[in-house]
Structure formats: structure tokens, C-alpha cells
Amino acid sequence: MNPPEPTPAAAAQSPSLERHRLQFHGTGGAYFRIWAVNLALTIVSLGIYSAWAKVRRERFFLNNTELDGSPFDYHADPMNILKGRLLASSVIIVLFIASELHPFANLIASSAFLALMPWMICRSLRFRAHNTSWRGLRFGFSGTTGGASMAWLVWPLASILTLGLLLPMLIAAQWRYKLDHLHFGRSRFSIRVTIAPIYRVLLAGSLLAVLLGAAGAITIATLVALPHAGTSPAPDRLAGATALVLLWLLLVLRLLAPYLRVRLENLRAGMCHLGKHRFDSDQRVREYYGILAVNWLLTLLTLGLYRPFAVTRLWRYRVEHVSVLARGDIGEFVAAQQTDAPVLGSEAADLLDVDLGF
Numbered sequence: 001m002n003p004p005e006p007t008p009a010a011a012a013q014s015p016s017l018e019r020h021r022l023q024f025h026g027t028g029g030a031y032f033r034i035w036a037v038n039l040a041l042t043i044v045s046l047g048i049y050s051a052w053a054k055v056r057r058e059r060f061f062l063n064n065t066e067l068d069g070s071p072f073d074y075h076a077d078p079m080n081i082l083k084g085r086l087l088a089s090s091v092i093i094v095l096f097i098a099s100e101l102h103p104f105a106n107l108i109a110s111s112a113f114l115a116l117m118p119w120m121i122c123r124s125l126r127f128r129a130h131n132t133s134w135r136g137l138r139f140g141f142s143g144t145t146g147g148a149s150m151a152w153l154v155w156p157l158a159s160i161l162t163l164g165l166l167l168p169m170l171i172a173a174q175w176r177y178k179l180d181h182l183h184f185g186r187s188r189f190s191i192r193v194t195i196a197p198i199y200r201v202l203l204a205g206s207l208l209a210v211l212l213g214a215a216g217a218i219t220i221a222t223l224v225a226l227p228h229a230g231t232s233p234a235p236d237r238l239a240g241a242t243a244l245v246l247l248w249l250l251l252v253l254r255l256l257a258p259y260l261r262v263r264l265e266n267l268r269a270g271m272c273h274l275g276k277h278r279f280d281s282d283q284r285v286r287e288y289y290g291i292l293a294v295n296w297l298l299t300l301l302t303l304g305l306y307r308p309f310a311v312t313r314l315w316r317y318r319v320e321h322v323s324v325l326a327r328g329d330i331g332e333f334v335a336a337q338q339t340d341a342p343v344l345g346s347e348a349a350d351l352l353d354v355d356l357g358f
Helices: 028-044 050-063 078-101 103-130 145-161 167-180 195-225 234-271 285-301 307-320 330-337 341-349
Strands: 017-021 065-067 070-074 132-134 137-141 182-184 187-191 272-274 277-281 322-327
Touching: 028 050, 028 307, 050 065, 050 070, 050 078, 078 103, 103 132, 103 137, 103 145, 145 167, 167 182, 167 187, 167 195, 167 234, 195 234, 234 272, 234 277, 234 285, 285 307, 307 322, 322 330
Parallel strands: none
Antiparallel strands: 017 322, 065 070, 070 132, 132 137, 137 182, 182 187, 187 272, 272 277, 277 322
16 A cells, blocks of 8 residues: 655645854954054044944954855944934033032933933944845844833843842843844844743852852952061951952952853854744853953053954854854845835934944
8 A cells, every 4th residue: 555645734844954154254464454543543533533443343344254155244324423422422421511510410410311321222223233234135123212221221220129130031121122123124033032041041150250259258368367477467458358359359250251241142042033044152161261361361461452353353253153043045035035125224214324332
């Protein structure tokens, strides 16, 4: 007996995921030349050239970042960036002057800045998305100021009031705001956040910080408590020990930040989707610390001249550990988006005339 014919639903199997790893072709030497010119012209122009410097920097990194053989591009107009920076600087100066006039004015100025912050975040995300493209198709961002207020004001306040217990909810809210409102052509990004993994990362980081902080504090206290001939009086030694402990705790927090960055970036990428496509990030904490250690050491030894090379090395590592897990042909996906892209671009043009640099 012949086996039954497969049903159309069974025959039409979905295509398997194909991994497309991002590539970066820029070099530290090429970026050093851009960095040096940007720095010199920014100083000579008293900061005015910083808008053009930003465009040159963004274009260098995006033009040298490729996905499936095609580079990204950055289209921002430096004049719009300059207008946005002048606007933001004017607001900050006015608020600062107001805060110096009277204590009540200080309260009003601080409240005004907090009220403006979500609007600046929303505006900046829109500007960057609209001015970034891949294969001629621009990204877009449709978040609102109200959504930014929840993610950057309400959830941070709730996290503070609960002594950090709601910090994972804050992180999730900011991820959702940035990604659920981001789109490429007519296809929207989305992120399906699960809170438990974020709690685990933060708990592991907290335990690491406590262990390192306690070990350092005990070591410093023990060394200070040892009897030394001709040493300063006990109160002076106690003050010095306290200062050393505080410095050590600050160093521990500084060392903890890369750990959290790597673990959380890997988590976020794994939760993100663009239509039927997925993303992956496989950064390693030990490798990341190794790059940072070399960068810090060489930047210190060269009195800052290694900074452009350090930035390039770190960008290369982060970019080349991100992959798009495409279900089907990426080229066909992009072609399907291009029909509606001009309409989307014209709708956003009036809203994206300045970059507030937030």
C-alpha cells in the first residue's frame, strides 16, 4: 500500500533559520585620522564643528558595518544636529540660571528638566532611526513622549522606592520602548521580554559586587589595623582607610558594568524579532574584559592617543558577535518593504528636523 500523500500544510514547511553575522571592516588607523581632524576642528571652532564631527564618526562606523554583504548608512544633516544642540544647550543654560536665582526656582528648573527629558529621549531615538538605513531602506521610530515618561521617569522612581527590586521591570520597560516602536520599512521590531533571566543576571552581578567589595574592604581594614612604627594617629588611619574602601567600591561598580552590559545585551538580542526573523548575540564576559583591559592600559600609556583604536576594537567585538537569524531570503524581505518606504519617510520628515543629542 502506498503511503498517503502529504497535505499541503505539511508540505509547505517553513524555511529554516540562516545565520547572517554582522561584519566590521573599519580599522583603528582610519578612525584615528577622522578622530584627530574632528578634535582639532571642534577645538578651533569652539565646539561648532562637533555636529559635523558626529556625522563623520557615525558614517565611519555604520559604513564599515555590513550585514549580508551590504553596509549600513547614516544620512543626518550636520546643520540639524547643530540646531538641536544649540536648542538643548539654551534650555540647559536657562534652567541653570533659574536654579541659581532662588531655591524655589531651582525646584522648578529641576522639574522642568525632568519633564523635558522623555521628550528629548523620544526625539533623539526618532532622529537616529530615521537617519539610519540598510540597502537603501530607512529605519523608523514611532514611540511617544508618554511612553518615554513611563520608561525613564515612572519605572526609575518605582525602582528607587523598592530599593532596586523593580530594576528588572525598569530594564524591560526601556527595552520594550526602544524596540517595540522601532521598524524597518513597514516591518516592526518586537521584543518578548521575560523578567526571570534579567533577575538572574542582576542577582549574579550583585553577588559578585558584594564579594569583591567585602574582600577589598576586609583587606584594607586588616592592613590599616596592623601596627606600624611611626605611623599617623589612629583617626587619620581610619579616615584614610575609609577613603580607600570608598574608592575600592567605586572601582568594583566600574568593573561590574561591563559584566552587566555583556549579559544583558546577549539577553536582549535573543528576545528580539523583526517580523519572522530573529537575532542572537554571543559576546563573552572574559573576552570583553580582556579587550577593556588592553584598551585602558594602552590609552593610559599613550596619554589618550590610543582612544580611537580602543573604540574601534570594542565596536568590532560587539558588532561581530551579533547575528541575524533569517527565516528565508533577506533580499526578498527587503524588497517587500521598499514599496511603502517613501510614504513612511515623508510622514516622519517633519518630526525629525533636529537631533537633541540626548
